Amino acid sequence: MIKGGKGGGNTITGLVFEGKTDLTTFLSKQKGYEIKNHIVYYEGEEVARVYKKHDFYKCFLAELEINWKEHISKRLLPDDSIYVLINNTLFIIECKHQQVDGSVDEKLQTCDFKKKQYQKLLAPANIEVEYMYLLDDWFRDPRYKDVLDYIISVRCQYYFQYIPLAKLGLPVPPSDEQP
Numbered sequence: 783m784i785k786g787g788k789g790g791g792n793t794i795t796g797l798v799f800e801g802k803t804d805l806t807t808f809l810s811k812q813k814g815y816e817i818k819n820h821i822v823y824y825e826g827e828e829v830a831r832v833y834k835k836h837d838f839y840k841c842f843l844a845e846l847e848i849n850w851k852e853h854i855s856k857r858l859l860p861d862d863s864i865y866v867l868i869n870n871t872l873f874i875i876e877c878k879h880q881q882v883d884g885s886v887d888e889k890l891q892t893c894d895f896k897k898k899q900y901q902k903l904l905a906p907a908n909i910e911v912e913y914m915y916l917l918d919d920w921f922r923d924p925r926y927k928d929v930l931d932y933i934i935s936v937r938c939q940y941y942f943q944y945i946p947l948a949k950l951g952l953p954v955p956p957s958d959e960q961p
Contacts, residue, residue, distance in 0.1 A: 805862045805875065806832050812947075813955040822864070824953045830866045835859045846907045853903045858896055869951040871910040874900055880920040890915065890929050894936035914939040 809815045809822055809832070816823045820841055822830040833842050838860055843850055850857060862875040874896070880886045897913035904911055915933065917940055933940050947954050 804834060805864055806834070809952075814953070815955070822952075828867065829952060830864050830950075833863045833865075834861065838863050843903070846904075848903065848906055850903055853905070854899050858899055864950060864952075865909070866951045869910070870908070871912055871951065872900070872904060873950055874911065874913045875916055875945065876914070877916045878921070879918045887926075887929070890921075890926075891932065893933055893938040897936070897938055912939065914941065914945065916940075916945055917942050919943070 806817055810817045814825045816826075817832065820831050820833060820837065821828055822832055831842065836859065839850060839857065842863070842865065860874045861877045863872055864875070865872045876889075876893075878886050878890065893913050893915070897911060900911045900913065915938070919942060921930070921940075922942065930940060941949075
């Protein structure tokens, strides 16, 4: 589901938000997908690489020979990130869950800055960056209209409950359901 919260009952095509589900776990359970040492394979072909938090630096940036300290002043730790080979894009996915008013509200307003930091960091590798939030239903409240509008206005994205694999440029496994 994207802005406005329409559609989206088919979880085979998206990352399900359960508070503890991460992209690696989700993908490894999908038909045709396998993950080994951060590498995502679909039907035996490498399609992406996934990293969480510190592994983004220890594995991904290290492989690219990018010293983060030469590009940004403070490390950012992504909840999830996926580098999709076919579109040469790194997707930063921040999962936000809320049950009472608090600091997460304000964190949503930092997407523009963080996206620009990741862009500076990956500029030497000529990799595109997309920044998106995976939100729970708490953020459907009308109080969040302005901040959700802001997220879109700065060319970041948000989804409720799941992110479609096709949006990331990943293959969508055929459904076992009959039309």
